[in-house]
Amino acid sequence: MNDTNPLQATDGEIGAPIETDALIIGAGPCGLFAVFELGLLDIKAHVVDILDKVGGQCAELYPEKPIYDIPALPIVTGQELTDRLMEQIKPFNPTFHLGQRIDALAREADGRFRLVTDAGQIFITKVVVIAAGGGSFTPKRPPLEGIEAYEGTSVFYAVRRMKDFADQDVLIVGGGDSALDWTLNLQPIARSLTLLHRRDDFRGAPHSVEKMRSLVASGAMRLLIGQATALHGADGRLERVTIKTKEGDEPLACTRMLPFFGLTMKLGPIADWGLNLEENLIPVDTEKFETSVPGIFAIGDINSYPGKLKLILSGFHEAALMSQAAHRIVYPDKKLLFQYTTSSSSLQKKLGVR
């Protein structure tokens, strides 16, 4: 897992509400293949993902790991699978909204759904397809007692406004590019800056490491090797952090802390949408893969049903059946004719091969 921070990236312009047939939450393999299956049935889709790239876990957790159980692809890496799916869905021209998380979902008077992202983008859609895998990738919260009380006031997992860090005693924790980049960017404006890492070895770009080390050598900042063990302050205002180093405990004056420990998957706001949940999974039927709310579907790792296997290939099957049911909602008056891509001239036209 690399430590690019999705909260930093909000792609594209946030504009007027977007009306669509289907909104797919999650751009992992199942979400991407859902674009294809919906597209064959003339259902136009927008896709939202919290990561700043498509591919979900395949791209974020194991882009280089081979997968051996995709039918007809004896060996394929997570990134190759993502690239191939992107190629496959190209004819349907989906719009991606990356670096955004759906925070709210409500039903409109006309039966459609209104969804809002954390960046304020509004979608009005006839069906919702939750293909959110293990949930949304969110920054890891260090298990320091009472840290929640400081979040958003003194402890941040991303830098939204640099001026929040001006003239502050800043502590940055981590050894990757996020930690190093923000060290270099905030050092000139901070009152004091300390970089804390568990070892004197950094994953980040060598030239950033070099720059950081020369700042340390010139006395412009500190580098501590160790770990934070306790936070001290009051009313959400951080004052000190206890750092455990080889030499013992050191109290460090600190008013802003930026921990960069990578990402983990959390169910997130989906829990608040009024859907039935079982152990953080969304129960669905196995005919339509519809949730307890008609018009909201769940496919891939996030759903559950008797016999469920968390396999990419199962998610593909679920996407196909979900699309049939979605068609009845998007085109209630249209009869759906079952067709094969090998022989149907109308499907081939949609795919741009005819």
Next chain:
Amino acid sequence: MAKITFVQEDGTRQEVVAEPGLTVMEAAKTEDVPGIEAECGGACACATCHVYVEPEWREAVGPPSEMEEDMLDFAFDVREESRLSCQIRISDKLDGLVVKVPAKQF
């Protein structure tokens, strides 16, 4: 077969008998050892199968690889005896291995 013992923060011990060739993480998941999450399924990509190897076993288990060291940066309360259990392959040599499960995996 090799016997692996998982010790929880509160001292609870759980013995798991596993086939050589599996990883310590896989052995833990097979028997539902609490505290071994293995979110990424063993790809050395998440640091949620972090364990502490007991001192007398450290030499036999060996040190983490460079990739594993990088991933350990994402674990919490990392110590000299920290390893990711998905990267420890069980062999007859590790029969009797004792590892501690951290209080939290993040």
